[in-house]
Amino acid sequence: MQIRVYYEDTDTGGVVYHSNYLNFCERARSDAFFRKGLTPVLEGGHFVARKVMADFFFSAKLGDLLDVKSTLLKMNGASFVLLQTIHKGDEKIFELQITLAYITFEGRPQKINARTKELLGSLF
Amino acid sequence: MQIRVYYEDTDTGGVVYHSNYLNFCERARSDAFFRKGLTPVLEGGHFVARKVMADFFFSAKLGDLLDVKSTLLKMNGASFVLLQTIHKGDEKIFELQITLAYITFEGRPQKINARTKELLGSLF
């Protein structure tokens, strides 16, 4: 997924505000659903971030065109782990390892059923 | 209501990103409810922006401390109009006239009942 950096993404330091790289990764996760005509809000629940580990290597600036790539690292019973990287041209500027838990609409953790596991496997 | 400008509010131009002044005004509107132990989500519905007219006079920068003031301009049947100003010290840097419509949780416009009008009158 390609993402352009706009004014709203930057801060007075002249570069992208740090937490916005996480937003870019979230867009890529949702986009994996949208591109298949689906939505990340499933019939029985949705996903929330449980844990993130991120490294910031270089900064992006206004107008930069970034590439976000997502790879499924691990599927657990009630969560899964993605590796997401952001490149600017050939250079990796950001890397995220994120654990996403599957919860009910009331906010309770729940098991990811076989069908949803299969779906996630096909998306990432 | 006093609002401090943080990194996230600024952009690469070195000043507050234009639409964030509207966010500051929204915080002030919600805060009027919170300070009384209430919430802007009422029993029968909530408010959405229908129309805004805003003037940007001066810019705010990282670390600035801003004052937001809200005055009720007009109460209609299904909406009301607020005048909100943002000052930095003695200087008015932003002025907003915003029309807020009262809608049901399904998104349909609805009349503001007498009790809610009274509440709004006491808040702004």
Place this chain on the structure above:
Amino acid sequence: MQIRVYYEDTDTGGVVYHSNYLNFCERARSDAFFRKGLTPVLEGGHFVARKVMADFFFSAKLGDLLDVKSTLLKMNGASFVLLQTIHKGDEKIFELQITLAYITFEGRPQKINARTKELLGSLF
């Protein structure tokens, strides 16, 4: 310009947070420059919002695909006025009239020279 609605654009009301429609319009303005290999930060200065008038007709939701169109309404000596609309399918959900002032990097208003006027005329 097409814009997809992501989680970050929405709020707990279930729809796009009001001021984010202004962000979408700003993306479209910057994109007009980016698509020609240019940037909205010109040699001698850049543009800031001076006045906005906006109408919110309908709400957009997570996953919606929106179209932003921009038309030059008026060119003044030191500012210009754009009409920007956001459509969701055939339905106009948002309309913005925005006055953008040309300022130096020190923040002082300045005349828009003939070359920049020509550029703006070709973009919008």
Place this chain on the structure above:
Amino acid sequence: MQIRVYYEDTDTGGVVYHSNYLNFCERARSDAFFRKGLTPVLEGGHFVARKVMADFFFSAKLGDLLDVKSTLLKMNGASFVLLQTIHKGDEKIFELQITLAYITFEGRPQKINARTKELLGSLF
């Protein structure tokens, strides 16, 4: 530092958008400077996020009042590590370990001099 949750902080899932907890922690870091009449932009440079590790335990909602606490974990030659927690009442809802690198205004890493180390030690 106390932080109120406003509409802009939430998303259509009904809770605070995940990366905004990082913003809350950034506010607390900047606020440590502001409260002493200082700014996080120092004479010789400023700080950028280099690494984050975060755990999301519970969600915050519109109107919640959150407490952010920051503790200096480690001072390195050109960076330092903070532990930041967000509590909602007695409950810890978020924990962040963040490595902040000191860089010049041109973006190059640089050593944190003794005076700046002392300052950071007094703030966190």
